[in-house]
Amino acid sequence: KEAYLALWLEWNLTKKEILQLYLDRAYLGGGTFGIAAASDFYFDKGVKELTLAEAAMIAGLFKAPGNYAPHINLPAARGRANVVLSNLVDAGFMTEGQVLSARLHPATAVDRAGRETPDYFLDWAFEEVKKIAPKNGPHALVARTTLDMDLQKAAEESVEFHLRQHGQAYRVSEGAMVVMETNGAVRAIVGGRDYARSQFNRATRALRQTGSSFKPYVYTAAMEAGFTPDSIVPDAPISWGNWSPKNYSRGYAGRVPLATSLIRSYNTVPVRLAKEHLSIPVIAEKTRAMGVESELNGHRTMVLGTSGMTVMDQATGYLTLANGGFTGSRHGITQLLTHAGEVVYDFGRDAPSPRRTVTEQAVASMNSIMVQIPEIGTARRAALPGIRSAGKTGTAQAYRDAWYVGYT
Structure with missing residues (x-):
């Protein structure tokens, strides 16, 4: 069934549309679905306002939001964000110099302890x-x-x-x-x-x-x-x-x-x-x-x-x-x-x-x-x-x- 759906998606949607659907609907912890909701919940800002460190932290949530949600386990979230930054460098999207500041100054999520x-x-x-x-x-x-x-x-x-x-x-x-x-x-x-x-x-x-x-x-x-x-x-x-x-x-x-x-x-x-x-x-x-x-x-x-x-x-x-x-x-x-x-x-x-x-x-x-x-x-x-x-x-x-x- 999943293979059939994958073929249907490839046939009917562009890569950008598939990615957009995923980014809008994936669960990212804290009761949030999609990067817009996650950005608001974790950092009190819109997606376009995120820093590189914050964006890397959100990107790291896709693998296991329950384990890497920063309001639950900030060290794990920062460690996962660092992996994301390394992947960006390895894939050639950014240089080590460009991600260095995000490594040295990792993101901190809004305190949601009372929520x-x-x-x-x-x-x-x-x-x-x-x-x-x-x-x-x-x-x-x-x-x-x-x-x-x-x-x-x-x-x-x-x-x-x-x-x-x-x-x-x-x-x-x-x-x-x-x-x-x-x-x-x-x-x-x-x-x-x-x-x-x-x-x-x-x-x-x-x-x-x-x-x-x-x-x-x-x-x-x-x-x-x-x-x-x-x-x-x-x-x-x-x-x-x-x-x-x-x-x-x-x-x-x-x-x-x-x-x-x-x-x-x-x-x-x-x-x-x-x-x-x-x-x-x-x-x-x-x-x-x-x-x-x-x-x-x-x-x-x-x-x-x-x-x-x-x-x-x-x-x-x-x-x-x-x-x-x-x-x-x-x-x-x-x-x-x-x-x-x-x-x-x-x-x-x-x-x-x-x-x-x-x-x-x-x-x-x-x-x-x-x-x-x-x-x-x-x-x-x-x-x-x-x-x-x-x-x-x-x-x-x-x-x-x-x-x-x-x-x-």
Whole structure:
């Protein structure tokens, strides 16, 4: 695919146009994309005003912005800038005498110690911009996002606090979080505990088994098929081919209402629903309809959460239950503007309208169950004092991952 794109670019664009696109769009650390934004962030000036030392420092960021960002590691940034200067001399673009002053007087970035950048959110938002930006439009746009810096800071602090407090005991070194309003606006994304060390966004790109947090998709499909929270389904031994799933307790409760089976997270009941009443394709289709974008494995074990999904997938899927059965409202960009102020995209004007993917009755039934899980079920530690919330826990095989997906 990359080879094909490279050939297409060579055929359709000049070398100068390709370079311009790259310089305008490459990530350069500090939440900046493109040399203009980097110049403003690191040196408080326009690109044309940069000194040779400053330009070399920005050029050095392309290799690894997380490692060479001057507001994070100034010595490394200066060392990398010096390599850039040497390359200029070796390639014959400048002489050693011309770069000597830049070597002797390396650049110093503006102090950004008090400024926090939501890098994981910005990485995701940049990809969203590429999806919605007008084709053949301007290369440089101003994006207005849904980010809430207060919630972003609180989310980052929460992830870091719990990893410090409990990470060693649970042998956990990373975490991720997505905070989204019921109108679909993404307010915060934490893709890991330290962006400088790892730019991999665990909230939007990491595919992790969901465990029991997948069960609400199964139960939603069941409610749409005519079941109710009071429908009785046996919690009893079951085999599906050579697979014989068991409950966490290794015991069985017998004939129980569906509400009880989800609140207590019995394993055999969703398996029985899938095998005897619904089918795997029906459950997979309902999961995708609720906004999950990751590919599901389609195996019978999928009903107990063996498919890899992202944190963003889960937030999006549960959002359907939180906003009355409608899917398609998730967004991180509210507007795109040119530098002249012309609005080329407006979410309220240009985005497709949300679509109903779960019936009103099925949503009401699911929410009547989900609100009990933090009260008397497996998610009691996630209950919010004085606020009624809904949600579901999940634990992956071999306790590799732990989930909680909740909403109010």
